[in-house]
Amino acid sequence: MNQQLILDLEHLLTREHVLSRPEDLLLYEYDGSVEVARPNCIVFPRDAADVVRIVEIANRHDVPIVGRGAGTGLSGGALARHGGIIVSFARMNRILEIDIENQRAVVQPGVVNSDLSAAVAHAGLHFAPDPSSQKACTIGGNVSENAGGPHTLAYGVTTNHVLGMQLVLCDGQLIRIGGKSLDAPGYDLCGLFVGSEGTLALVTEITVRLTRLPETIKTLLAIYDRIDGATETVVEITARGITPAACEMLDGWTLRAVEAWVHAGFPLDSAAVLLIEVDGMREAAEEHAAQITEVCKLHGAREVRLARDAKERDLLWKGRKNAFGAVGRLSPTYYVQDGVIPRTKLPQTLREIDRIGKENGFEIGNIFHAGDGNLHPIILFDARDAQQFQRAVSTADAIIRFCIEMGGAITGEHGVGMEKDRLMPLLFTDADLALMRTVRDAFNPVGRFNPGKIFPTGKGCGEVRINPLPLSGSAGAPPSGPTPS
Amino acid sequence: MSAPATVHHPRIADIVGARNIITDPQGLAAYAVDAIEPQVAARPANAQEVAQLVAFAASENLAVIPTAARTQLSIGMPPARYDLAIDMTRLDRVISYDPGDLTLSVEPGIRLARLAETLAKHNQFLPLSVPFYERATVGGTLASGLDSPLRQAYGTARDFVLGMEFVSGDGALTKSGGRVVKNVSGYDLHKLFIGSIGSLGVITRINFKTFPLPSSERLFVASLPSSDGALALRQRIAASPISPSTLEILSPEIASLLFPSKAKFPSLDAARSSPSDWLLLAGISGSSAVLDHCSSDLSQLADQCDAKRSEMLSGSEREGVSSVVREAVPLIIQSSPSAIVLKITALPSDVHDVLQFVASESERYDVRPSALIRGVGVLYLFVLPDSPEAQKERAVVRQDILQAGERHNFRATVITCPSEWKRELGVWGPLHDDFLLMQRVKRAFDPRNIFAPGRFVGGL
Ligand SMILES: Cc1cc2nc3c(=O)[nH]c(=O)nc-3n(C[C@H](O)[C@H](O)[C@H](O)COP(=O)(O)OP(=O)(O)OC[C@H]3O[C@@H](n4cnc5c(N)ncnc54)[C@H](O)[C@@H]3O)c2cc1C
DSSP states (O other), rough: HHHHHHHHHHHHGGGGGGSHHHHHHHTTTTOOSSSOOOSSEEESSSHHHHHHHHHHHHHTOOOOHHHHSSSSOSTTSSSOOOOOOEOTEEEEEEEEEETTTTTTEEEEETHHHHHHHHHHHHHGGGOOOTTTTTTTOOHHHHHTTOOOOOTTHHHHOOOGGGGEEEEEEETEEEEEEEEEOEEEEESSSHHHHTTSSTTSSSSEEEEEOEOOSSSEEEEEEEEESSSSHHHHHHHHHHHOOOSSSSSEEEEEHHHHHHHHHHOOOOOTOOEEEEEEEEEHHHHHHHHHHHHHHHHHHTEEEEEEEESSSSSHHHHOOOOOOOHHHHHHHSSEEEEOOOOEGGGGGGGHHHHHHHHHHHHHOOOOOEEEEETEEEEEEEEEEEEOOHHHHHHHHHHHHHHHHHHHHHTBBSSSSSSSTTTTTHHHHHHHHHHHHHHHHHHHHHTTTTSSSSTTTTSOSSHHHHHHOOOOOOOSSSSSOOOOOOOOO | OOOOOOOHHHHHHHHHOOOOOOEEEHHHHHHTTTBBOSSEEEEOOOOHHHHHHHHHHHHTTEEEEEEESOOSSTTSSOOOOOOOEGGGGOOOOOOEEEGTTEEEEETTSBBEEEEEEHHHHTTTEEOOOOOSTTTOOOHHHHHHHHHOTTHHHHHOGGGTTEEEEEEOTTEEEEEOOOSSSSSSSSOOOHHHHHHHSSSOOOEEEEEEEEOOOSOOOOEEEEEEEEEEEHHHHHHHHHTTOOSSSSSEEEEEHHHHHHHHHHTTSSSHHHHHOTTOOOOEEEEESSSSSHHHHHHHHHHHHHTTOSSSSSEEEOOOHHHHHHHHTTTHHHHHHOOOOTTTTEEEEOOOOGGGHHHHHHHHHHHTOOOOOOHHHEEEOOOOEEEOHHHHHHHHHHHIIIIIIHHHHHHHHHEEEEEEOOGGHHHHHHTOOOOOHHHHHHHHHHHHHHHHHBBBBSOOOOOO
16 A cells, blocks of 8 residues: 555656655654654645645545654654655745735745745845744744744744635645735634644645834843842843843853854853843833843843844854754753743742752753743753653653643643643643544544644553664754754 | 524523523613524623533523623624523633733633723733723623724734633533743634634633833824825835834724814814825834834824824823724714724735725715724724615625625625624625635534524624
8 A cells, every 4th residue: 555655646746756765764753852753755745736636645545644844843743653644845945925015925834934034134024933943944834833932022923923824624625714914704713723733734825924123133141140040030021011022041051052062152150141132113122121231130140241233143142043953962862841831930940940850860951932931941861771761751741740830831832742742631621622622623534634643642651752763873863953054 | 593492591590590690671682682682691600600501502502692791792693593691791800910920811701991900000901902992891802803903013812812711512611722921732722712703602711911001102193185195104104113003094084073073182183284184193102212213203204205294192182082093983883873884904005905996986876985994904994874774885885895805805894784784785795715614613612503603704
């Protein structure tokens, strides 16, 4: 059957655009997460019509379909958990329309996030969601995960910027939802489909809002000798009603890892830094910068530096956005967690993460979107040691449980995928999950699209999560993070 | 349509208590939707009671419409069936409010105005500046999908609702989202409830992100000789660094209807040079330095667009004018009860063509509609009948405006009109192929079709 499937797909797309050799499959066993699953084949459609035909072929052969953007996802979203066809949108990477006056763009899903911003920068616009992986990740992936990024603190996450989509449903129908103008009558279907992790439909076109670049940007680096000082600063900035454009935190461990690689200028002897950006009209940016500097000092910042020019600012951001790459140099495998808490609970949560790490014998680094309480603890482990991996997972779980205790959630931006499906019951009741399943089944009744994601499968985690045979020497691929430019 | 079910009152009284059911004709008249009255209205005290009511309704196949302040029940088609009104006004508590985190969780029956007082104590607010502001509830506002002038800067409810709890068609108390400002755990089912007019279930709790109140606000008003001038000024402001909090354009007729009397708002009067002026209103906020910068930029831009005059309003005059604009729809309905009000959405750059199209079609019928235009590309079009039968007004809305959207790049729906014209007009306009998906959503939430059957798009 597999052979016939491949032949059918090759017939549609030509041999060049269907991968099925074992060595090809190996590459697509991974995304940015620590999960592993092998597909039957990978296909590269050119347009929506190809995608429709692929869905029809999958239906005929009764195999799953999993969409894939750049594979930078951190929850195993793009992995073929139950095998089947991976539909890579790498060839569907055209910007179809840019409408400067109305601040809209229409793109194919494979367009790389930062390419869109680059394409509209000349008009003073950008695509606001800016995941740290933006030089690699695709807008289709952003839509499916409802991705965030440092600047989504002020500008909102992907769902706030998506106005319309073209979808391929699991019966092969091609349908448009939303559109270039606002408030289409009827249910907010875009609201449902954004963040549905490829479980409801394949996305073949996206209409997004473009945002004006600010007149003035001020980037501050606040340097602390105590982690508590940094977290307390974030609490107070929030409480004072100042909304910076971005407010990121790196703890001492992480900033040292970064500094060794990027030389962004983070002081090696500090316990934490906050990277805070304010923007807008010149007067507003200046006022906010002054207020924030005052709060930083109040909470013991030993220094607050202001980036003098765009070059200095870019360097600071390069340090932030390449941090995972820097960590990758220290350890081939690491586990980036993604929890979220009310911002008022940052100080005690970071103390608890530290405690949980020590208790389990891990040093945990923290680099995260502090302004919206979105944590990313990083746990280093050795993938060849199955026991250690197991311990890393249970350590991460303990952190997530604490986030929930604090009134938070299991994922702020990376998605549930196949990483956190089993944690869903910590947050949602049977009734909540039953309704979500009913909605999934309304669009994807036989599990054609991305099966085994989001919803708990009932299996113990160890069985599904660990591939006992590390194929490339490490079970978790170092995330294919952006390379320094 | 199935045969009307008979409601067994004692069971409902068991759930909410005898004092909280309404069965007398006079009492029930207040719950009428498009002149159709329910057999019973029940006033639950909490989410559990709502869940029990829905479970009961589902088992008896009763058609349910959730209501609260009853200010927006004119939206949608007349219900196909209507047995039980669930009056949500007793669920009016703030469940939790964490000013330090700028997050809030409320029951849906709380009035916006009352909630605003609570938030103002902490210098915060929700950007829901909607009509019937003093009476409207939070839940009703969300379910009605109302937008507000503040969407220019803050977006609509979908942009700041963090999660909800609701009762869906089988009577289960269900939730999605959460109470943190960033969250991708599970499907965002709550977004579907915004604008669903009760067709998916009953909202029992809403979690919000709140916003800091601006330190001060002003309102820039400019008068322009034509819609072209006003739209050009809108475009220049949108492309400038100003970031207004509101940006509205009033056609001359609307301006005269909303601001008839001289002397009430002297600065506004000063900004108008003649009754045929179009008015552009831009709200700005921030520190005095920011406001000064915006003010001078705005007057420059206005000059470039040949504005006749402009003024900057502040204090109580700013508040007064803003609240009149906010209340435009109810104020106009009050003075002209058979008005047909449409909501039209289009790209900002197409608004000019939409206005031209509507004007030329209307001219053929000798109808003169007027418009309130939001800067983001949302128009409220007011068609005020000359005569009680409104023959020509109904004709232009039905045959021309509602049907023409596809060809002219806009979408139109009637948001309010006399009930008896609704079937003829088809208030939701033509269906699009996404209707297929909406049917699936409806079936997933409400398999027995008990929630507001027939009122929503396509008879859902
Ligand atoms: C170094 C690094 C930094 C990161 N920083 C951030 C960050 O700041 N914020 C953040 O939110 N995330 C971040 N991520 C996670 C990841 O980059 C985002 O989730 C991103 O949106 C994934 O995009 P992708 O193109 O790689 O998608 P993939 O990983 O390829 O896929 C993600 C999901 O989308 C689905 N999918 C993709 N395309 C389609 C389509 N066309 N139709 C249907 N389904 C589709 C897949 O099936 C999968 O479920 C980071 C990752 C790395 C490695």
